[in-house]
Amino acid sequence: MRPTTRRILAAATGLALLAAVPACADDAKQAAENVPGVTDTEIVIGTHQPLTGPAAPGYSKISAATKAYFEHVNSKGGVNGRKIVYKVMDDGYNPANTENVVRKLVLDDKVFALLGGLGTPTHTNVLEFVKTQKVPDLFVSSGSRNWNQPDKYPTTFGWQPDYTVEGKILATWVKQQFPGAKVCHFGQNDDFGRDSLAGVEKVLGAVAAKQTYTTTNQQVGPAIGALKAAGCQVVISASIPGFTALAMGQAAGQGFRAQWVVSNVGADYTTLSNQLGDKKVILEGMVADNYLPMVGDTANPWIQEFTKIHQKYNSANPVDGNAIYGYSMAYTFVQALLAAGRNPTREKLVEAVQKGGFRGPGLTPFRYSDDVHAGYSGVRLNKVQNGAQAYFGPTYTTDDGDAAIVEAHLALIDEGDLRPTGERIAERAGVSLRTLWTNFKDMETLFAATGRLVGERLDALWQPIPPDLPLTRRIAEFCDQRAEMLEVLAPSARASALREPFSPQLRRNREAAIARVRHEIELVFEPELAHAGPGRDQLLDALTVACTWAAWAMMRDAMGLDVAAARATLARTIGALLVDAIAAGLR
Template identity: 45%
Template sequence: MNRHLRICAVLVTLMLAAAGCGSSRPGGGADAVPGVTADTIMIGSHQPLTGLASPGGNELAPAARAYFDYVNSQGGVHGRKIFFKYVDDAYNRGNSLSVVRELVEQDKVFAILDGFGTGPHEAVADYLNARRVPDLFPVSGCPCWNDPIKRPYTFGWEPDYRREGKILGTYVAKAFAGKRIAYFYQDDDFGRSGVAGLDSVLPGASVVARESYKPRYNDITRQMRAIAQAKADVIVAFSVPADTALLRLEQQRMHNSARVVASYAGSDPTTLSALLAATGPQSAVTGRGSPLIQGIITDAFLPPAADTANSWTALMKQIHNRYLPNRPLNLYAQAGIATAYLFVQALQRAGKSPTRQSLVAALERGGLPGPGLTPLAYRRTSHAGLTGVQIGVIKGDAIVLQGQPLITDDGSGPVTPYRAPQTKAPANGIPAPDTPS
């Protein structure tokens, strides 16, 4: 019996020693931070590498990875290199949860970054919060990402569609006073949130048609016929690029001359021109953008890629030319670099031994400057992202901004100009180790 007890004591001692070694080694043991080792951090994402949103949208994740490669080439963050694994979900919420489960439960990622699309990301946000995985900067302006009580690990980044709808609606009410207005929108939280913003500022009597379409449905003849029969002078669209292109083609076919005002989500000139060029000579790109996109009114939350005098644009071009020279620097690629930059800022703040909670706390401190045209709304009681946009018009193959950036809230607050000058990009392209709040 004594011999048996001595053997048990030795086994227990060895097990405790092994457990102690495992938990002290970065990336190992039950108490280790998932995705973090002594010299690496692994993050993941679900992306539309194929499917409806892939035109244009498939540029975002490679651009984010390019920025991480740039940071890694200069030593990473606190000595750790960032590895970004993104997986195709084809912009289909039915695929998104299985993709994200694999990233979290098998790949053990530290955080999910840039989950793409309102519907697809709604399928995974609650799962990520239940697992306490930082859910950072969904590629969607759904107001639903700003819910620190229900979703404390989720942080929006794009201006939410309700704010955008208020700003676009305020512009339309002034620029097209007395005109007949039609809505064309995707029938999910993306489109419905934009419409809610429009309705909060536009006179109801001026809206003569409200036409929605289902995602992944590629025949909008009925919707366009209804808009034409309503004799709308202006069409306000909350649609992805593929459906904005369809809208313009239907207008051309029906000889409809209504002015189009389009959400940033569906108005990237590079993407629209490429989509329209594929449809035939009548909509071919001339070298200065497709004729069918000229004059579209839209908005932007980042400096346009054509604004070469802007320091953030110069940084993005430098990174893009170095790592992705054969791919377009469209709005999505710019957004990928911008969100990767913000992640690096938050990771620096999270400390030399980052945890998921310290990353959340770093964002909630607020005061993080970056390439956005308006400030972020981050604080403990707000996980909303950029607070506004700037109106622009497509000319040639670029968006030409007009006036000043405009900001508002996602409630009943006014739309007001934002006059503070934009912070310049750091000379070395990497944020300072910490930024005071």
């Protein structure tokens, strides 16, 4: 586990790029044939949400924000000329209802994809059905590890950090801040609570006491009384908002004073304050985590842009953490839809998410790959003080298992050991060889994890470049960043080249790296790409080739150029390609 200084505050102007140039009508009509939910003018997607029931407080507003973001995109022409239709069905946070509404969405409404279905117990109930129907099941609104089973559920993907990742990070902070304290766990009686507890106990060992609740029973008094009787000094809570409020309210009523450390899914201050009313003072000092910009950070360009969209399309609801969640998830979906191309199919959409490379308001990178369908890789802690919720400390990333092994693998490569053996990796990580192969079934899975770590390193170096800057300045800033990234990439790229002929995973890692740089080029040089007209894709291919490791290695290794000379050559190449495209577009 490690803190990262990654800054991911993007210029708000970049959000406008998600409204893509409309596709040719004939192409769109041809693409829409035999693709469920896709016509030449629309893409229909659906979701199940708790608009009523025990999870409705706060969560019922997420889909309203998601729909508002799609209205914003649709007002700019949609995605490749198609407007997004988002069908929201209420399941009341009841798994039986979820099965009914999802069947309707897939079989009757024939949606192209499911997006953001909310809840661990609810969505778990439809996984097998979704699998048999081969429907893209994107960005489930839950941190359960169930969504990260690509071999078993190949079309399902998480979005938020999983509860084990979150539990490990919260427990690490507690271990540092409260050494020797009695730490206890309060959690939902399903995979949400169990995954959270698993993460906590990976760091702390067995907790001093643990209690659970069920969403059909609001009587949490006995559970809170048991934690008090056990002498708990810190309570890590894996709870939805309604039960966070009930638990903390009961604790206050029983005179049980402990430090509450709450999962992000149940810790939005605005939602909890509305539920507690005059008793909201009990939230003072509550520590939680998040991975998106805090709603109170009005200087953040993402918050500024989302607020504008909210005021225009969603003003009846509060701007709170649930709204920011909905807007951010919708932004990621539009990126995935763009990456699926002008003629999207369900298969292309799944492949686009697996390639990853998405950017957005999150504080940490996504983990997506062929072998990992989990979402954000970490969180940052926040605290309620004087009626406001604000971040403190660094942002942390981790994974479900032992990140020390992956870091050891990459450290050996960085030091010049381009073919480290399992024995050397285990020795460097300070674990047994058996532990290494317990966490990673073979070298291919280790290569996948190492590829994700390299991706995180590159994400930490990326700084969004507003597309409205003068072209010369954009080229300069882009080449500065690209040169730095390629030098960071160099050791692992050289190591991969030795084994790639025999490793499908290393080839997938290379494809993901190419997709990453291609996406960066689209963000920075979209105005010039638009000028290219029918030659847009060819220009994008040429720019991508110029910016990849293969071109950089030729300059640095074969030609002997130093970093400055290679960077200057890259800038000249990009400039020449873009100027030529602009000139061709004006002729």
